[in-house]
Amino acid sequence: MNKKEVLEIRKQFSPKNCAITKICGCYVDYEKNKKMESKDAFLALPEEEAFKYFDIFKKTLSGSIGKNMLNMEFPLDAEMPGGTQEFLLKLRDSRLEDDMLLEEFYDKVIATYEYAENYYIILIHAAYDVPGRTSDDLEMDDASDEVYQHILMSICPVSLSKAGLSYNAEENCIQDRIRDWIVDKPDKGFLFPAFNDRSTDLHSVLYYTKKSEDLQPEMIDQLLGAKMPMSADTQKETFQMIIEDTLGEDGDYETVRNIHETLNDMIEEHKEEPDPLTLDKTDVKKIFEQSGVPNEKMENFEKNFEENAGEKATLLASNIAETRKFNIETPDVVIKVNPDRMDLVETRMIDGRQCLVIPVDDHIEVNGINVRTMKVKGVAGPKAGGSGEAVENAEDDIVPFDED
Known part of the structure; x- marks a missing residue:
């Protein structure tokens, strides 16, 4: 029905x-x-x-x-x-x-x-x-x-x-x-x-x-x-395992973000239809390819899908996509992003460390308190003889994270 x-x-x-x-x-x-x-x-x-x-x-x-x-x-x-x-x-x-x-x-x-x-x-x-x-x-x-x-x-x-x-x-x-x-x-x-x-x-x-x-x-x-x-929760866990097994240990943030953006776009296009959007192995494969998963990673996709979901399994897009939240977690920090603005978060190498960078052109709220911006400590500005180049990220919220 x-x-x-x-x-x-x-x-x-x-x-x-x-x-x-x-x-x-x-x-x-x-x-x-x-x-x-x-x-x-x-x-x-x-x-x-x-x-x-x-x-x-x-x-x-x-x-x-x-x-x-x-x-x-x-x-x-x-x-x-x-x-x-x-x-x-x-x-x-x-x-x-x-x-x-x-x-x-x-x-x-x-x-x-x-x-x-x-x-x-x-x-x-x-x-x-x-x-x-x-x-x-x-x-x-x-x-x-x-x-x-x-x-x-x-x-x-x-x-x-x-x-x-x-x-x-x-x-x-x-x-x-x-x-x-x-x-x-x-x-x-x-x-x-x-x-x-x-x-x-x-x-x-x-x-x-x-x-x-x-x-x-x-x-x-x-x-x-x-x-x-499969229950909705099992479908979601299964889809996550398919992503992890396909991308392997070197899966990157941008690819995972692209997969979820592609899914959300498909759900938005289908929202007026009475029947829920159902995805089989071929549909999921196209989503991965459109989201930039490298060709060498896609070589084992069908095997990964069948081992996790089954050869003829279908997944409901609404069960495997996050349309209301997009969470990014490190061992000590959890970042919640509006799914419509996942583009605000990017990865960048800073001082040899891989970081998540979030522009903060608007205000920042800390424990319910509005603050204008973040102070950058220990950075020499032009008046102190520095070039001023080190403060170019002062209006970004930077969160370092390890490769794993």
Whole structure:
């Protein structure tokens, strides 16, 4: 699913567009005991309660594609009789009316979801009457192409509210606040079937994770049985290893900077597209070549890529690029640069040492204090008989660093 398709489903979580037929819930304590189960017609819920559920469902379809929302496909064995996809299909087709299927579903979640505290499993069934669209992408409300039947699961941690004091309006006094068990925003969830090309895709599922590094592989394998892609964090680490292995020990700052600038330019050009920018081995190779990686270094590129990522692996540009920050670190100094102004930092040999040089034409701020410039100590100016050439870098911030 791309962001436009996700947005179309999210829009259904409102009173005007609501297509939810049934909502089921199971409250689980820290010992994995089922403490409460419920099953209701969604439209029968009180309005204020329904709005809070809408917020949870919208959050389950939020974040970045490829980072928080992962498109996963079912392998062939998952679609065979007795497979995980067949079970999910039965659950959807039952419209959540089959109590035995619901109990089996809850048991699978409880057995595989790793969480040490209380949580609330929410499962809904919805039937979205997909409107047709004209050639210029305008919706035709009276021309439906199909009914998209789906289930959505959200797993929400449940935590005890903080202790404190509160004002009692009836008694007109300050008193100890009653501590309640609060349902938090979802931690995990999924949408089945996926809504690809604005249509039902029984071969795919959209998986949600609040933390990109915490995918919970066992739950994905046992509950969904879908192929799990590399997490966003793993993709970033993999890309860094490909750069390091390709450039070797003598990789230079300018080349690494060029790679990230090329990536950011590609992301900027692609930002209006609904599908995320995906890069395969050939795409990454072109980025390296355009960024000035020497030909002799590129001789082993394909080997480095396959050893780190896999021959047919793809990486999402948004997962491997730094679009919001660009950090330069030495053992004792960390420099944070606006990614749009990476050109401000350059390397230069000064007094036999390799240094990072940053022009400071504007003001400098030290611990929140504005200072005009830096004093250069021990440098003789023209009045003292010196040539004055040594002060040419007085308006630059110079950070020495070693080769390694």
